[in-house]
Amino acid sequence: MHPVSTPTVRKIIHIDMDAFYASVEQRDNPDLRGKALVVGGSPEGRGGVVATASYEARKFGVRSAMSSKQAIQLCPHAIFVRPRFEVYKEVSGKIREIFRRYTDLIEPLSLDEAYLDVTEDKLNIGSALEIAQQIKQAIKDELQLTASAGVSINKFVAKIASDINKPDGLKFIGPSSIEVFMEKLPVEKFHGVGKVTAAKMKSIGLHTGADLKKLSEQELIRHFGKTGSFYYQIVRGKDERAVQPHRETKSLAAEDTFAQDLKTLDEMDAELYKIAEIVHSRLERKNLKGRTVTLKVKYSDFRQITRSQSLFSPIADQATIFSVASKLLSSAISEDEKVRLLGISISNFNEAENPRALKQQQSGQLRLFP
Known part of the structure; x- marks a missing residue:
């Protein structure tokens, strides 16, 4: 008789840095330590969006993707600083170097989080929990930052586990539980x-x-x-998705559903501006630029449409994203229509220059700006 082989139980770690941008800023500037810090756009003028907030600010209800104007209302003594994405990218690279000591099966989700498959680890440690502890300690010792880790047999449960004991948390959820x-x-x-x-x-x-x-x-x-x-x-604990080291991002999006329907184009533009800033921030995190901007609109009667515009050159800056989306919106909204959801997505990240778009641009058919 041939022995019956048992399927290998995967060992998955999800690492999530704690208030990453804010923690880097507090690490690099001692005057910001222990303070309610918001990394994002200024609350002045049109107002920006919160990229992240320190735990001191989170105690007051400040959260990522919140408008900076709302953040300052919740936490009037908050200190606002603009994101330094180049610094965050550099730090993220050093974190990945730590990961690679243990495995090459790393799936980054953003600058500050990743899945690791340590079913077979480089150092033959054997214990995913021990590896997670070592990674957390290395990040603390070498980078003066803290990370939270979730350990389980699949990606879904590991990700939930990493959020349970934040900050500086570690949670293991085994197969039987x-x-x-x-x-x-x-x-x-x-x-x-x-x-x-x-x-x-x-x-x-x-x-x-x-x-x-x-x-x-x-x-x-x-x-x-x-x-x-x-x-x-x-809900039955089943998730067969593999950790994908070379996962390619096809598109990147942000959207918001509003508590009250938006009635005027000015109201819609104001919300669209905030969504464009979130998309810009996410593109920066992943170091991506895209050629196609897609607007998503859901009306008060739940009808939904999308409108897209492809550009000749790849973009990532907020002003261009907003401008394109705003023009698409103005053509999609007629008088008296109310909107309950708006979204923006960016795609076509690595395509060669689009000859058709170039031809249209040269013939004046693709004029987006005066």
Whole structure:
């Protein structure tokens, strides 16, 4: 008889730096340590967007992607500094060097977080928990920064685990405890479930993983579309996605659903400006530039449209992103229409120069700016 081979249980670590941009600023400037710090746009004038905030500012409710004007209202004594993305990229590179001591299976999600597959580690340590501890300590000793780590057998659970004991946290969720853990988890804590989806879940009596687990896969699909299949799997602790070291970003987006419908183009432009700043920040984190800007609009009656514009040269700056999206918006909105959601996405990151776009630009068909 041939021995029955048992499938290898993967060992996945999710590392998430703690208030990364703000922590780098506090590390480099002793005067900012212990202070309520906001990294992002100024609250003056039109107002910017919060990229991240120190834990001292978070105590007052300041959060990433919040408008800087709202942040200063919540925390009047907050100190605002502009992001230094080149510095953050350099630090992120040093963090990756630490990761590579243990594995080459690294999937960066942004400058400040990544998945690591240490099923087989370079140093033959064998324990994912021990590796996570060593990585955290190396980051602290060599870079004077703290990171939180989640350890489990798949990406989804590891990511949730890394958020449990922040800052400077470490959480292991083993195979035997995953299902019980997922059953107790509030739906808003599921990675990928935003405020709108969480509210919809609660409106139909789904408050925890245990509630989700009561529904069949078809019922979840009926309520949440194709994402319902994903919910069905992950609430049972199943996630077969591999860590992808060379994952290529196809597009990058940000959107916002508004508590009250927007009624005027000025109101919409003001919100679009904030969304453009978030997209700009995310492009900077990933060191990306794209040629295609896509606007997403959902009207008050839940009709949804997208409008796209391809440019000759790749862009990443906020002013251009906003200008293109604003022009697309003005052509998509007619009088008396109300809007409940706006979004901007950027794509075509690494394409060669588009001959068709060039021809249009030369013939004056693609004039975006006067």
